Amino acid sequence: MLISMGSHSSNHQRLLYYTKLLTSHVNQGRHEQALLLFRHMNASPELSLDPFVFPLALKSCAALIRPHLGTTIHSRITKISLLSNPFVGCGLIDMYGKCVSVSSARRVFDESPQRNIIMWNAMISLYSHSKDVSTALHLFDLVDVSPDASSFNSIIAALSESDDGSSKALAFYRRMEASHVKPTLFTLLALLPACVELAALNPIKEIHGYSIRNGIDLHAHLCSGLVEAYGRCGCLVYACHIFERMSVRDVVAWSAMISAYALHGKAETALAIFKQMELAKVRPDGITFLGVFKACSHAGLTNEALKYFEQMRTDYGVVADSDHYSCLVDVLSRAGRLYEAYEIIKEMPVKATAKAWGAILGACRTYGEVELAKIAGRNLFEIEPNNPANYVLLASIYSNAGRLDEAERLRKEMYERGMKKTPGSSWVVCYN
Known part of the structure; x- marks a missing residue:
């Protein structure tokens, strides 16, 4: 009797130890090790696994996308009658939702005999x-x-x-x-x-x-979010106040300040903040450079934009995406360097967006460049086939250049596609 009690106590201590170790593996993202430990625990007949163990193993299955192991664990849970435990049920819902399908998770949810708020939240979260x-x-x-x-x-x-x-x-x-x-x-x-x-x-x-x-x-993520929110809404004073009170400024906070000043036409301040960011040894990311390019665009700092674009790729290893290229095209287009912008579009490794072609088309009207406008317009018609603004803009460029037949042909094409020019509107306030 004493030996039996000692053995039971020993097994309980082993289970506690393994459960703590399993929890540590899962919380630290060591999911392969967690599942190896779970297999060892499950293969030990003297260990009576409890409801705390299975949700941990299911979480690792979900993280590693192991549906077969997850369904095996489900069978084991059914066999030892733990399906009624809401925490186990929550683990199953999460695993099926991430590894199999949301509908599979819903079946587990619907068949659960007891549902606490955690299970409801898990299912709502999956949807x-x-x-x-x-x-x-x-x-x-x-x-x-x-x-x-x-x-x-x-x-x-x-x-x-x-x-x-x-x-x-x-x-x-x-x-x-x-x-x-x-x-x-x-x-x-x-x-x-x-x-x-x-x-x-x-x-x-x-x-x-x-x-x-x-x-x-004072939470860093919230402060960064508030800096961005105030900045986007034009409240630069509030954005600055929060930014200056932050003890630790992450890349999100710095980027938000740069973007806020760029958005509101304060290019010099935006670029000065970028310099401060570099001095603070905070590594800029792709979003940071989008703010920098927008600042350059609004201030007409074309050569500076090209310099920052090269710095982004060589010094910081940021891979330029379609948004970065679109900003660079916009900077060059605004400065009248249309064919340089066109060369960038031809050489960029990603597909040019409507934003990039739109920047060129808009600048073509400003600088009276008809042939490049034709190329930009036709590309826009493919990307945005139902946007009448592109047809209207290209027709206007043709008209301004005296190419009335081409303008009329374009308007006819627009009519045949069933598109209409969006009428302008305005609010007029009358005072008596």
């Missing part, structure tokens, strides 16, 4: 991350337990990232407030992009004030 926001919202309305901040956060984030979803994200946040659920740091971070998209200054101030009252205003 949100798969861009199926309507189903996420529908499931949210079916929640039969009290929702928490996580229930709202994934939907707010998904709405903020979706087309035309910014106002809906803000409305859903108001619903969160009405439910007396306290926002978290993740709520504020998810909501900020929607506020920026809407240029909604008051909600940004509201988020800022809430963060101060709740002691999260």
Whole structure:
């Protein structure tokens, strides 16, 4: 009897030790080691695995995309009757959603005998991350337990990232407030992009004030987000105030300040901040250089833009994408160096965007360059076949050059495609 108790105690201590080690492996991202340890634990008949072990193993399966092992663990869970444990159920939902399909995860969710808010949140999160926001919202309305901040956060984030979803994200946040659920740091971070998209200054101030009252205003990610939000909305004083109070300024914060000044035509200040960033030994990224190029574009600093473009690639190893090339084309086009811009488009390793061709076409009208305008226009017609503005602009260039037959032919082509020129409109305020 004493030997048996000692053996049981020893096995329990081993299980605790292995569980702590397994937790450490998973939390540190050592998922291969975690699964090797789990296999060893599962193969030991003297160890009675508990509900704390299986969610950890399932998390590693999800991280490594191991659906076969995940389904094997599911069978083991079923065999030892742990399906009713909501934490185990949550691990299964997450694993199936990431390794197999969201519909497979939903089957596990629907068949679960007990669902706590963590399981509901896991399922809502899967729909949100798969861009199926309507189903996420529908499931949210079916929640039969009290929702928490996580229930709202994934939907707010998904709405903020979706087309035309910014106002809906803000409305859903108001619903969160009405439910007396306290926002978290993740709520504020998810909501900020929607506020920026809407240029909604008051909600940004509201988020800022809430963060101060709740002691999260000094969080680096939130500070960087607020700098960007205030900067994009034109409140450079507020953006600077937050930036200057930051004890640690990451690349996001520096980039946000550069972009804010570039956006509002303060190119010299934007480039001065970039110099300060380099002196602070913060390594710029692709977004940083987009701000730098925009500053150069607004100030007509063509040679400087070319210098920064080369520096970006050689000194910092940043691979130029279509946005970087589009900015460079825009800088050259604005300066009248149209054929240099055209050469960049021909030689760039990525497909030229409508933004790049549009920059050339717009500059062709300014500088009366007809032949290059024709090339730019035809490329735009392929990229944006239903955008009448490109047809109208090219027809205007033809007309200004006295090539009326070509202008008329283009208008006829536009008519045959069923496109109409968008009428201009304005607000006129009359005072009595």
